[in-house]
Amino acid sequence: MNTPGLRKIVLLHGHPDPDRGRFGYALADAYEHGARAAGHEVHRVDVADLDLGFLRTKHAWDTEMPAPEILSLRERVAESDHLAIVFPLWLGTMPAYFKAFWEQLLRTGAPQNGKATAPSILRGKSARIVVTMGMPAPFFRWYFGGYGVKSFERGILKIMGAAPIRTTLLGSVEGRSEAGYQRWMQEMSELGRRCT
Ligand SMILES: Cc1cc2nc3c(=O)[nH]c(=O)nc-3n(C[C@H](O)[C@H](O)[C@H](O)COP(=O)(O)O)c2cc1C
Structure with a gap:
């Protein structure tokens, strides 16, 4: 059992690029360090390290079992208290490779007792979504209505029972100043420390 106040976190970094120089890796590192320093347990997955296929048919969705590493990650998510999710905005939403990851993680798989059901692994987890753009x-929030992130928040996390869900949008990341960079790292570390 967890020490009171200490939580199990699954940190999902959804950048498809394995280049550790991408900004998202530094953000995920800061969150992870902050969380570990506070004593939380962190299981981190960098999606770029996974060899994911694309789901192409309803038949595959309903009947084929996901890869063993996805199944063991499901267990981790089911046992966790909190999900921290970091990804860059690509064409207004998450990169296709990260969407493919969610399709694999949440696919129904082989029917049990003749009935295929979606896994209920997200129920009761709190979540933090961090999106760089x-x-x-x-501008993303007001002009575009934030739809590309809301569809993930409401259409995947919320509908499958995660709550509460909080979102951090980090904009103008390509023109960031050194001071801005340090502020964001501090903010991520603090979110990790507070497990929120
Ligand atoms: C394929 C691609 C599509 C992108 N689409 C958008 C977009 O729709 N809106 C936006 O504000 N930024 C967009 N960007 C900029 C990225 O969001 C930005 O480069 C990223 O958040 C920086 O983080 P990184 O260093 O971890 O990649 C896009 C970048 C790429 C490579």
């Missing part, structure tokens, strides 16, 4: 964050 080239445009200013208020």
Whole structure:
């Protein structure tokens, strides 16, 4: 059992690029360090390290079992208290490779007792979504309505029982100053420390 106040976190970094120089890796590192320093347990997955296929048919969705590493990650998620999710905005939403990851993680798989059901691994987990983007964050939020992130938040996490779900949008990341960079690292570390 966990020490009171200490939680089990699954940190999902959804950047498809394995280049550790990408900004998202530094953000995920800061969150992870903050969480570990506070004593939380962190299981981290960098999706770029996974060899994922694309789901192409309803038949595969309903009947084929996901790869063993996805099945063991499901167990981790089911046992966790909190999900921290980091990804860059690509064409207004998450990169296709990260969407493919969610399709694999949440696919129904082989029917049990003749009935295929979606796994209920997200129920009761709190979540933090952190999204980096080239445009200013208020522009994404107000002009674009934040839809590409809301569809993930409401259409996947919320509908499958995660709550509460909090979102951090980091905009204008390509023109960031050193001071801004340090502030974001501090913010991520603090989110990890507080497990929120
Ligand atoms: C394929 C691609 C699509 C992108 N689409 C958008 C977009 O729709 N809106 C936006 O604000 N930034 C967009 N960007 C900029 C990325 O969001 C930005 O480069 C990323 O958040 C930086 O983080 P990274 O260093 O971890 O890649 C895109 C970048 C790429 C490579």
